[in-house]
Amino acid sequence: METNWLDIEKILPIIEQDPNISDLHLSSGECVSFRLNWEIKKREDTWRLTTEWMELILKQLFQWNPQRFEKFLGDKEADFAYVSREGTAYRVNAFLKTGRIGVVMRKILKTPMKLEDIILSGVAESIRRNILKKKKWLYLVTGPTGSGKSTSIVSILEEINQTRNENLITVEDPIEYVFKPKKCIISQREIWHDTWSFPNALRASMRQDPDILFIGEIRDSETAASVLELAETGHLVFSTLHTNSASNTISRFMWFFPSDRQDSVAERLGDALVGVQSQTLVKSKDGKNRVALFELMINNNSIKNNIKKRDINQIDNIISTSNGNWMITMKQYANLLIEKWIIDRNDVEWLYDQWLWNKNI
Numbered sequence: 001m002e003t004n005w006l007d008i009e010k011i012l013p014i015i016e017q018d019p020n021i022s023d024l025h026l027s028s029g030e031c032v033s034f035r036l037n038w039e040i041k042k043r044e045d046t047w048r049l050t051t052e053w054m055e056l057i058l059k060q061l062f063q064w065n066p067q068r069f070e071k072f073l074g075d076k077e078a079d080f081a082y083v084s085r086e087g088t089a090y091r092v093n094a095f096l097k098t099g100r101i102g103v104v105m106r107k108i109l110k111t112p113m114k115l116e117d118i119i120l121s122g123v124a125e126s127i128r129r130n131i132l133k134k135k136k137w138l139y140l141v142t143g144p145t146g147s148g149k150s151t152s153i154v155s156i157l158e159e160i161n162q163t164r165n166e167n168l169i170t171v172e173d174p175i176e177y178v179f180k181p182k183k184c185i186i187s188q189r190e191i192w193h194d195t196w197s198f199p200n201a202l203r204a205s206m207r208q209d210p211d212i213l214f215i216g217e218i219r220d221s222e223t224a225a226s227v228l229e230l231a232e233t234g235h236l237v238f239s240t241l242h243t244n245s246a247s248n249t250i251s252r253f254m255w256f257f258p259s260d261r262q263d264s265v266a267e268r269l270g271d272a273l274v275g276v277q278s279q280t281l282v283k284s285k286d287g288k289n290r291v292a293l294f295e296l297m298i299n300n301n302s303i304k305n306n307i308k309k310r311d312i313n314q315i316d317n318i319i320s321t322s323n324g325n326w327m328i329t330m331k332q333y334a335n336l337l338i339e340k341w342i343i344d345r346n347d348v349e350w351l352y353d354q355w356l357w358n359k360n361i
Contacts, residue, residue: 006047006049006053006056006057007060008057008060008061008084009084009085011024011026011032011046011047011057012024012084012086012088012105013086014032014034014043014046015034015105015107016084016086016088016107018036020036020037020288020289020290021034021035021036021107022034022035022036022106022107022146022290023035023104023105023106023107024090024103024104024105024107025040025102025103025104026049026054026057026102026103026104026105027049027054027097027100027101027102027103028049028050028051028053028054028100028101028102029048029049029050029051029100030042030048030049031043031044031046031047031048031049032046032047032049037283037287037288037289037290038283038290051100051101054100054101054102054103055101057103058072058094058101058103061080061082061092061094061103062080068080072094076095076096077093077094077095077096078092078093078094078095079091079092079093079173079174080092080094080174081174081175081176081190082105087110088107088108088110089107089108089110089176089177089178090105090106090107090108091105091106091108091150091174091176092104092105092106092174106146108150108176108177109151109154109177112154112155112158112177113151113154113155114155114159115127115128115155115156115159117155118148118151118152118155118292119152119292119294120294120333120336120337123294123296123328123333126296126298126326126327126328127156127275127277127296128159129326130274130275130298130326131156131274131275132156132159132160132163134236134274135211135234135236136231136233136234136235136236137231137236137237137272137273137274138227138228138231138237138238138239138269138272138273138274139236139237139238139273139274139275139276139277140238140239140240140241140249140253140273140275140276140277141153141156141238141239141240141276141277141279142240142241142242142243142244142245142248142249142276142277142278142279143242143243143244143278143279143280144242144244144280145242146281147279147280147281147292148279148281148290148292149240149279150176150177151292152277152279152292153214153238153240154176154177156238157170157179157212157214157238158179160184160212161179161181161182161183161184161186162182162183163183164183164184164211164212165183165184166183166184166185166211166212167184167185167187167208167209167210167211167212168184168185168186168187168210168211168212168213168214169186169187169188169189169205169208169210169212169213169214170186170187170188170189170213170214170215170216171189171191171195171198171201171202171205171213171214171215171216172188172189172190172191172214172216173190173191173192173198173216173217174190174191174193175188175190184212187208189201191216198215198216198217198219198220198222198223198226199220199222199223199226202215202223202226202227202230203226205230206230206233210230210235211235211236212235212236212237212238213230213235213236213237213238214237214238214239215227215237215238215239216239216240217239217240217241218239218240218241218253218256220256221256221257224253224256224257225256225257227239228265228268228269228272231272231273232268232271232272241253243278244278244280245278245295245316245330246276246278246295246297246315246316246319247312247313247315247316248278249276249278250269250273250276250307250312250315251312253265253269254266254269254310262310263310266307266308266309266310267308269307270299270304270305270307270308271304273299273307274298274299275296275297275298275299276295276296276297277294277295277296277297278294278295278297278330279292279293279294279295280292280293280330281293282334282343282347282348283343283344283347284342284343285341285342285343285344291337291342291343293330293333293334293337293348293351294328294330294333295319295328295329295330295333296319296326296327296328297315297319297327298322298325298326298327300318300322300325302318303315303318303319306318316329320332330351331351331352334348334351
């Protein structure tokens, strides 16, 4: 095809050459922009994107499929994945703003990181000991958008892929990282492409002989109920929520259900939940990178009893006093990074003011 227009593959090398660039922003009438270590950078020296260019770029991202482009015009937004010619995967969101096309592309790592590459070794060992050896139950990875949840999940699932002979099924919207089967059989299913919805895929998964399932996100009560049932029926289930702590995660999970069912859900969740990993990203001390902060809750007898009693407020205290029992709060984790000169306390001051922390996410 004649390319007298701006090919997306001419733009992507800008962010693929710099590992610290996380997102590419494209918008009609504006220059190419990207996010570098928290800050948006505008490339005034590059192309100013016309309406015609943006339409062609989006059609290219849709693999020249006219039905997908027409559906976008009807829905006015779309989430999907794209793999560049260099093999870099992107999570893409296309949308309209004041009638013009906008696109944000989140760069996905080509190679999964090891747990020790993203988490302090002691916490990584706790996850390995308390979670990755389980044959069933539910593990939730939580945090705001852009907090590194996908990176953590890929690291966890890849370690399972390398160490366990299991049938692993993922249900994602969209698929971000494509796993290469090693010891596991792996079936990755994408919403709208391979299945119509999370609940549909989860109902079908029961007939697919699964051992381990990853559900990209719990968005509604039907998905929450299916996830809980799968964990109760002998499967190891991973999923994500946009919550900022273990206690907030447990509360949010129960809020998916009507008030007259929450007592029974709390009873079931207390038995089925194996742990919660909450995370967020902050600047490194030198300002050149982003560093993840983690809270890790392992569901011991004390936490289980508090979940069942719906005494959620006690969970934070249990985590903070259980540091020797494979758990850690985000504040304790931050203190370790401050001591190691990895981050600056000024950049995590909100952690030391609980009100600010609750407002942060």
